[in-house]
Amino acid sequence: MTSKQQRLLAQLKTQKILVLGAGLTGISCVRFLQANNISCCLNDSRIDVIDKNAFAAEFPDCQLKLGQWQKQWLNEAEVILLSPGIDLLAEQLNEYINSECLVMGDVELFCQLSSNKIIAVTGSNGKSTVVSLLAHIGDKLGLNVSLGGNIGVPVLDQLSDEENCLILELSSFQLETLSSMQALSASVLNVSDDHLDRHLTLENYSEIKQKVYQQCDIAVVNRDDSFSYSKIDVNKQNFISFGVEQPVEGHFGLAQVKGELSLMFGSEALISQKELPLAGIHNALNYLAALALGQAANWSLTDMIACLSSFTGLAHRCQRVDSSDNINWVNDSKATNVGASIAAINGLFPTIAANNQLILIAGGDGKGADFSPLSEAIEQQVNYLITLGQDGDAIQSSANLTNDCCFKVDSVEQAVFKAKQLAKKGDLVLLSPACASIDMFNNYAERGQRFVTAIQQLQEAS
Secondary structure, eight states: OOHHHHHHHHHHTTSOEEEEOOSHHHHHHHHHHHHTTOOOEEEESOSSSSOHHHHHHHOTTSEEEESSOOHHHHHHOSEEEEOTTOOTTTTTOGGGSOTTOEEEOHHHHHHHHOOOEEEEEEOSSSHHHHHHHHHHHHHHTTOOEEEEESSSSOGGGGTTOTTOEEEEEOOHHHHTTOOOOOEEEEEEOOOOSOSHHHHOSHHHHHHHHGGGGGGEEEEEEETTOGGGTTTOOTTTSEEEEEOSSOOOTTSEEEEEETTEEEEEETTEEEEEGGGSSSOSHHHHHHHHHHHHHHHHTTOOHHHHHHHGGGOOOOTTSSEEEOOSSSOEEEEOTTOOSHHHHHHHHHHHGGGSOTTOOEEEEEOSBOTTOOOHHHHHHHHHHOSEEEEOSTTHHHHHHHSOOOGGGEEEOSSHHHHHHHHHHHOOTTOEEEEOOSSBSTTTSSSHHHHHHHHHHHHHHHHHHO
């Protein structure tokens, strides 16, 4: 243990610590504190989030209160370890927190304690794909890498491995309480309407995302998305850019080389897009972002290129569904916001033959998003729109399609059945909801699996 860690842990032992939230993050905080003989209390407003008896057996020295927020604990706390899903403003908890209290998340505590190398990724869309690709490349190159933050193992559970290079996926919620990270490279991949029910405005959401650039050596920026880098001082910040156009020297982009779209580093053609397993322009940008982040962390560009073709992507993210009906079914259930669905539509549309149709299934909990940006993609590229869920009507009303091209259903199964009726050989049926799943499902994975199962059942019945 370093002297830095010893000093901070010794300080924590003298303070009243409250862990807010008894989910995966909160429990990892309690586990870390107990392992270092630091006492704490755990509080969650949910009554049945964990088994009280099992918790008491594993953490006998930690006080636990479930079912409501403990205002006295909030007022007495000197340090609050806040789970990212808890919105202090919405829960009206700020008024009970002492002005002297230090509020931070598990990633902030990790960064204060750790000397690990870090590559950090945030953005509205594609971050899970990019960090998973980076982890895949790192493994292939024989580097000691792991995933953390908003994905993988909680970061405090990885603190003991100081030789590790941690690939951090960071949500806007985690960035709200993060200030001590010193990443080798970091990127805001893109910014679009998401979580505005919590962040209120796109400008505020963008500013929170861009906090990551204040905590890295080299910024990797999407030059096509000004909302993702507007706070960067280009005269002071070391940065590498990526985008859809031919790049200048030292930056990444795309260009036609011998009639094929290729990933480029300056004037150097790296690899043809058709050689890569993930289709679509949005995935080409994900590849470029990962290469830029890795290169900024001193990974060999040549070696990274050799690893790309073996990465098959993430479940429920633009994933083709096997079928025997000659219809192209694509499961993009992980598209939980407008920007993700626009990226899927724009990225996959060029793969459809001129005489084929795109049928979109969308809807769910929109989290306060503005659906008007989606309407342009729908108007230009979608032939039929099938909507479901809490905000399905809002998506349909914003889309400039005739009534005979729009259909409302009550379930994923009904959506698949309707799409099957509309589709002909060669058509593309895309589940890309532009919404969260919590109005109808436990999570986006359940929604995606229901979509896949419904397709399989139709195959069996035919």
